[in-house]
Amino acid sequence: MIELTRRHLLAGTAALAASPLVAGLSARAAAPPAGQQAPGFYRYKVGSIEVTVVTDGVSKFKFTDNHVGNKSRDDLNGALAAAYYEKDMMSTPYNPIVVNTGGKLVVIDTGTSEANYTRSKGAAGQFQTNLKAAGIDRNAIDIVLISHFHGDHINGLLTPDNKLAYPHAEIMVPAAEWKYFMDDGKMSRAPEGRMQDVFKGLRRVFDAIGRKVTQYEPNKEIIPGITSVATPGHTPGHNSHIIASGTSKVYVQADVTHVPFLFARHPGWHVFYDQDPIVAEATRRKVYDMLSAEKMMVQGFHYPFPALAHVEKTATGYQEIPAAWNPVI
Amino acid sequence: MIELTRRHLLAGTAALAASPLVAGLSARAAAPPAGQQAPGFYRYKVGSIEVTVVTDGVSKFKFTDNHVGNKSRDDLNGALAAAYYEKDMMSTPYNPIVVNTGGKLVVIDTGTSEANYTRSKGAAGQFQTNLKAAGIDRNAIDIVLISHFHGDHINGLLTPDNKLAYPHAEIMVPAAEWKYFMDDGKMSRAPEGRMQDVFKGLRRVFDAIGRKVTQYEPNKEIIPGITSVATPGHTPGHNSHIIASGTSKVYVQADVTHVPFLFARHPGWHVFYDQDPIVAEATRRKVYDMLSAEKMMVQGFHYPFPALAHVEKTATGYQEIPAAWNPVI
Numbered sequence: 001m002i003e004l005t006r007r008h009l010l011a012g013t014a015a016l017a018a019s020p021l022v023a024g025l026s027a028r029a030a031a032p033p034a035g036q037q038a039p040g041f042y043r044y045k046v047g048s049i050e051v052t053v054v055t056d057g058v059s060k061f062k063f064t065d066n067h068v069g070n071k072s073r074d075d076l077n078g079a080l081a082a083a084y085y086e087k088d089m090m091s092t093p094y095n096p097i098v099v100n101t102g103g104k105l106v107v108i109d110t111g112t113s114e115a116n117y118t119r120s121k122g123a124a125g126q127f128q129t130n131l132k133a134a135g136i137d138r139n140a141i142d143i144v145l146i147s148h149f150h151g152d153h154i155n156g157l158l159t160p161d162n163k164l165a166y167p168h169a170e171i172m173v174p175a176a177e178w179k180y181f182m183d184d185g186k187m188s189r190a191p192e193g194r195m196q197d198v199f200k201g202l203r204r205v206f207d208a209i210g211r212k213v214t215q216y217e218p219n220k221e222i223i224p225g226i227t228s229v230a231t232p233g234h235t236p237g238h239n240s241h242i243i244a245s246g247t248s249k250v251y252v253q254a255d256v257t258h259v260p261f262l263f264a265r266h267p268g269w270h271v272f273y274d275q276d277p278i279v280a281e282a283t284r285r286k287v288y289d290m291l292s293a294e295k296m297m298v299q300g301f302h303y304p305f306p307a308l309a310h311v312e313k314t315a316t317g318y319q320e321i322p323a324a325w326n327p328v329i
Numbered sequence: 330m331i332e333l334t335r336r337h338l339l340a341g342t343a344a345l346a347a348s349p350l351v352a353g354l355s356a357r358a359a360a361p362p363a364g365q366q367a368p369g370f371y372r373y374k375v376g377s378i379e380v381t382v383v384t385d386g387v388s389k390f391k392f393t394d395n396h397v398g399n400k401s402r403d404d405l406n407g408a409l410a411a412a413y414y415e416k417d418m419m420s421t422p423y424n425p426i427v428v429n430t431g432g433k434l435v436v437i438d439t440g441t442s443e444a445n446y447t448r449s450k451g452a453a454g455q456f457q458t459n460l461k462a463a464g465i466d467r468n469a470i471d472i473v474l475i476s477h478f479h480g481d482h483i484n485g486l487l488t489p490d491n492k493l494a495y496p497h498a499e500i501m502v503p504a505a506e507w508k509y510f511m512d513d514g515k516m517s518r519a520p521e522g523r524m525q526d527v528f529k530g531l532r533r534v535f536d537a538i539g540r541k542v543t544q545y546e547p548n549k550e551i552i553p554g555i556t557s558v559a560t561p562g563h564t565p566g567h568n569s570h571i572i573a574s575g576t577s578k579v580y581v582q583a584d585v586t587h588v589p590f591l592f593a594r595h596p597g598w599h600v601f602y603d604q605d606p607i608v609a610e611a612t613r614r615k616v617y618d619m620l621s622a623e624k625m626m627v628q629g630f631h632y633p634f635p636a637l638a639h640v641e642k643t644a645t646g647y648q649e650i651p652a653a654w655n656p657v658i
Contacts, residue, residue: 031434031469033379034372037658038463041367050362057656084624084639084650091653105360123657134367140360295413304653310413321413322651324420324633327386328452329366 039133040126042306043329047245049101049225050329054131055305056094056111056156057124063090068262069270069277076262083261092259094152095307096127097252097299098134099243101225104142107166108241108252109301110156114165127156128165141166143223145216146173147254148238149181149202150273153301162208172222175215176230177237182206194272231256231287233280234273240287250308252299256287259302264288264311264318288318297323368462369455371635372658376574378430378554379658383460384634385423385440385485386453392419397591398599398606405591412590421588423481424636425456426581426628427463428572430554433471436495437570437581438630439485443494456485457494470495472552474545475502476583477567478510478531479602482630491537501551504544505559506566511535523601560585560616562609563602569616579637581628585616588631593617593640593647617647626652 040055067090068076077087085091099106110127117125131138144166147153159165180186187199206213216222218230218239231240234255241252257263258271267284270277291298292313298320300307309320369384396419397405406416414420428435439456446454460467473495476482488494509515516528535542545551547559547568560569563584570581586592587600596613599606620627621642627649629636638649 030432030471031429031465033429033431034381034464035379035658036464037372037656038370039367040654040656043363043366050364052363055654055656058653084652093653093656100360100362102362103359126656135363135365136360142359305656306654323413324387324422325369325384325635327366327369327384327422327455327634329364 040130040305041134042308042325043134044308044323044326045248045329046243046250047248049099049243049245051243051250051299052098052100052134052136053095053299053306053308054098054127054134054136055307056096056127056130056152057120057122058091058093058304059112059120059124060089060091062088066272069272071266071269075269079262079265083265085261090259092152093302093304093307094124094127095299095301095303095305096156098131098136098141099226101223104223105136105140106143106145106223106226107141107169108145109147109153109254110144110165112152113155113158113160115158115160116155138166139168141169144169144171145223145226145241146171146177147240147252147301148174148235149177150198150235150255151201153254154202154205157205158208164209171209171213172216173213174228174237174239175217176232177235177239178213178215180236182211195275231283233276233278233283235275238283250297250299251287251291252301253287254301256284257300257302260300260309260311260318260320264320265314265316267317289313292318369459369634370463371637371654372463373637373652373655374577374658375572375579376577378428378572378574380572380579380628381427381429381463381465382424382628382635382637383427383456383463383465384636385425385456385459385481386449386451387420387422387633388441388449388453389418389420391417395601398601400595400598404598408591408594412594414590419588421481422631422633422636423453423456424628424630424632424634425485427460427465427470428555430552430574433552434465434469435472435474435552435555436470436498437474438476438482438583439473439494441481442484442487442489444487444489445484467495468497470498473498473500474552474555474570475500475506476569476581476630477503477564478506479527479564479584480530482583483531483534486534487537493538500538500542501545502542503557503566503568504546505561506564506568507542507544509565511540524604560612562605562607562612564604567612579626579628580616580620582616583630585613586629586631589629589638589640589647589649593649594643594645596646618642621647 042053044051094111096109096111112124114125114128181202190196190199218228221227225245227242229240231238240254243250263269274280288311291311308323311318311320371382373380423440425438425440441453443454443457510531519525519528547557550556554574556571558569560567569583572579592598603609617640620640637652640647640649
């Protein structure tokens with residue numbers, strides 16, 4: 001309050017007070033706070049391939065009593081406190097990536113959509129803004145590669161007026177995911193509530209683009225430099241991707257674990273997002289045992305930005321060691 | 330090579346190939362790699378105070394045999410491997426911060442200087458570039474607050490033509506640091522090599538600005554919201570700073586530990602930068618015991634960007650838990 005008063009007395013408006021005109025005065029006005037975060041993108045190389053992590057932001061919400069089926073609210077709050085997160089609140093980061101293989105410009109997973117920017121009051125739905133800040137034109141995207149059919153991975157396929165957000169892109173989806181979720185019989189037998197919402201949500205998205213997709217199989221080099229890996233459990237056709245060039249590799253794990261500070265740390269915790277929690281846990285342990293044994297870097301969709309880390313086996317689960325920010329690439 | 334050839338065949342130049350004119354062609358040219366990292370700044374609030382971490386970059390160099398006086402090269406390489414750093418190489422991040430208290434715009438420590446940008450081939454000396462990217466005008470800086478008199482903390486006071494980089498700023502330095510290092514008798518008795526270089530280097534900087542500085546005492550609120558703390562050992566007059574507003578606090582530790590992946594993890598390791606390693610170790614253990622007991626966040630000049638973390642006591646030292654990137658502030 002004092003600061004505003006002082007500014008007004010000095011120069012009438014904050015804008016004028018901050019201008020070079022008054023910079024030389026001995027009683028200079030305080031600089032206004034910037035109030036805005038840095039653009040959320042980060043670059044690194046995998047051999048000759050360039051990866052740009054482009055954050056869609058972070059959602060925060062109170063978790064429900066059944067958020068983790070086999071654990072209590074107190075267990076969750078204990079794990080949140082151990083990771084210095086707020087009690088009773090889930091923080092979920094979303095981190096799509098853009099892969100420039102040299103031949104193709106590929107978005108892997110899309111984030112929650114531009115339409116979510118307003119709904120979330122700017123906390124999420126940032127992908128297009130950050131993509132632009134990273135100097136990447138959505139019209140230049142050749143391929144959008146989808147790991148699985150949850151909203152935070154596919155909703156960003158559409159603009160707010162329900163057009164394809166990447167006009168020139170081929171949309172690649174896991175064949176097993178397509179087979180399962182596009183089966184109207186499976187939809188009709190799915191329980192009311194969240195599972196029905198998943199089926200309806202993905203129909204909304206894929207119908208808007210005329211169901212024009214390319215289905216891909218697991219465990220194949222589906223784009224030069226990018227290999228699909230079947231990692232089921234979270235959804236039936238969930239795929240991860242390995243980016244490889246020369247002797248370098250990074251494992252793009254999608255939702256093998258949701259937020260690592262809860263579910264890498266406690267791989268046996270069954271979050272309600274995991275459609276088959278038993279299969280999801282087995283997949284998670286297998287992938288994380290491999291990552292830690294091979295010291296392979298992992299890019300995690302729900303890891304805190306820039307979401308790139310090594311992981312290590314601990315007595316009770318896994319610990320991620322975030323990659324150090326590299327100011328040059 | 331193939332990619333370039335293809336581009337040339339298609340459209341003559343890479344710029345044209347990337348233009349919207351050819352975006353609709355079925356055989357589109359690949360987008361060029363960006364090749365450039367995101368601007369290195371990060372914002373957060375401490376109560377009503379706005380902090381902008383502005384990285385100066387990272388230096389990499391082969392460490393010498395006496396880099397850590399009481400440990401062997403193998404010990405260092407073991408710790409580097411445990412933190413997923415390259416063998417035999419020291420990576421040193423530099424992270425000055427800008428504090429907007431509402432009344433004052435304060436730079437704490439300066440980085441290695443713009444002149445170092447060319448010398449380091451762009452890896453360090455980035456502070457002014459990133460400051461500009463953060464929307465902060467160097468002319469608007471009211472105060473430059475110096476923790477201690479090593480080159481990576483003071484050299485950025487000068488432009489490449491040896492003018493004050495912050496034309497309107499008051500330069501605040503620890504009184505004990507000034508008293509010790511400006512003593513010509515102490516300089517004459519200092520050993521040849523690095524210690525002589527420290528004395529000469531700081532004279533170069535402070536003489537260029539006519540030794541026009543304000544000396545500050547430890548353990549006082551020297552700027553509203555910023556309190557100095559005597560943390561000697563690294564240098565005789567080394568100070569840390571606590572930023573506080575409302576119920577929030579962050580401990581700006583300067584060089585209480587150098588890179589945390591070596592020296593928080595192993596507080597008893599005596600890096601050659603610590604002028605009095607015994608006092609430095611005692612200070613380090615005292616500060617880190619306090620930080621972990623009080624769960625106070627620490628901003629570390631030599632932590633990887635954005636250099637903000639909690640710290641925890643372990644069986645053998647301390648472990649930092651980096652703060653999760655917040656996409657809004």
